[in-house]
Amino acid sequence: METEKQTKINKERIYGVSVVVFLFIVAVLSVCVVFGVITPTALLASLGADRSRCMNVDGCFSFCNVGNGDSTLIYTNNVIGMVDFGVADYSYSLSDKVRELTDDPLDFAVISHPHSDHAGGFEVLAKTVGITRLYMRKYSENELEDYQFYQDILSVAESNGVQVIHPASGTQIRYDTIDLNFYYHNLYTKEENENCLVTMASIGDTRCLLMGDSGHLTEDVLLEQVTDLKADILKIGHHGSKSATSERFLQAIDPDYGVICVGRNSYGHPSPEVTSLLRRYEITFYRTDGYQQIIFMIKDSKISLLTI
Ligand SMILES: [Zn+2]
CATH class of the missing domain: 1.20.5 (Single alpha-helices involved in coiled-coils or other helix-helix interfaces)
Structure with missing residues (x-):
């Protein structure tokens, strides 16, 4: 004993x-x-931990700090996509942000227009994370000063197995509970920012309007051609430039929140005209240069905010 x-x-x-x-x-x-x-996510999965990236919410819109450029992650527990890829210098940190959420490729991606502050990170993301499908406008040679950059995007897509789709204006695509509605106009303009692919993204019935660098011309066309433009979150056009976000347009969108994607710049973005307009209409707005990520979490059509 x-x-x-x-x-x-x-x-x-x-x-x-x-x-x-x-x-x-x-x-x-x-x-x-x-x-x-x-990877950390695979490790958590192997240990039986909850891999749910949305943590008890239906989905998220996450605006990433990518310098003076745009990048928005849109995801539910089942799908993940990205609208714009920021500037090239931030591409690896952007890739890490995606890897924190998934080990899989992005299900969808959108490039609003082929400028380096919106498509600069595309190549790195296509190579490191992988992208299943890319939506962007089809451009002709006389529409772009740097047509080569657009062609480079297409060849990077081809060599990395990314399917490229040029949607017609008004096209609606659904991924899980995410709806993407694409809009653009066919007016010929040399102003390249006005040739953006605009995306209205919805998670359930919570809507987020992503304007790219669109200005007053595109805003006027949208007001004329699209019957319901109301959105809960507005990604303010062209980094808060005074060439975008007219009062009439803001009244029609009637957002609760605004996001200005901006970094150090010599253009004076965001302009005091736009920020004071947002204040006058009591729209709560955030600038991406104050955070790593601004995450709008959607649950039963209600929005809660997480800033990192
Ligand atoms: Zn831009």
Whole structure:
């Protein structure tokens, strides 16, 4: 029979061995994560942890700090997509943000127009994360000063297995509970910012209007051609430039929230005219340069906000 003392010694030994084994497993898994043998999300999944990226909400719109450029992640627990890719310098941090959410490729991507502050990170994302499908306008040579950049985007897409779709204006596409409605006009203009593909993205019935760098011309056409432009969140056009966001347009969209995607710049973005207009209409607005990410979480048509 074990004495009381022996039992105590045995318990201490078992406890000691358990601690050593636990620390050894943690060390091995940490080394695997550090050296990229297993990703953090896959590790959590293998341990049976909840991989739900939306944490009890229906989906999220997340505006990423990508310098003086645009990038918005849109996701539910089942699909994930991105509208615009920011400037090239931020592409690896953008890629890391996606990898925090999924090990899979982006289900969809949109490039509003082929300028470096919107498509600069496309190549890195296509190579590191992978993209299943890309939506963008088809451009002719006389519409773009840097037509080569547009052609480069198409060849990067082709060499990385990204299917490119040029949607007609008014096209609606559904991914899980995310609806994407695309709009653009066919007016010939040399002003390239006015040739953006505008995306109205919805998670359930919560709507987010992503204007790219569109200005007053596009706004007027949208007001004329689209019957219901009301949105809960407005990605303010052209980094808050005074060439965008007319009072008439803002009244029609009637958003609760505005987001200005902006970084250090010499253009004076955002303009005081636009920020004071937003204040006058009591629209709560955020600038991406104050955060890493501004996340609008949607649950049962209600919006809650998380800033990182
Ligand atoms: Zn821009």
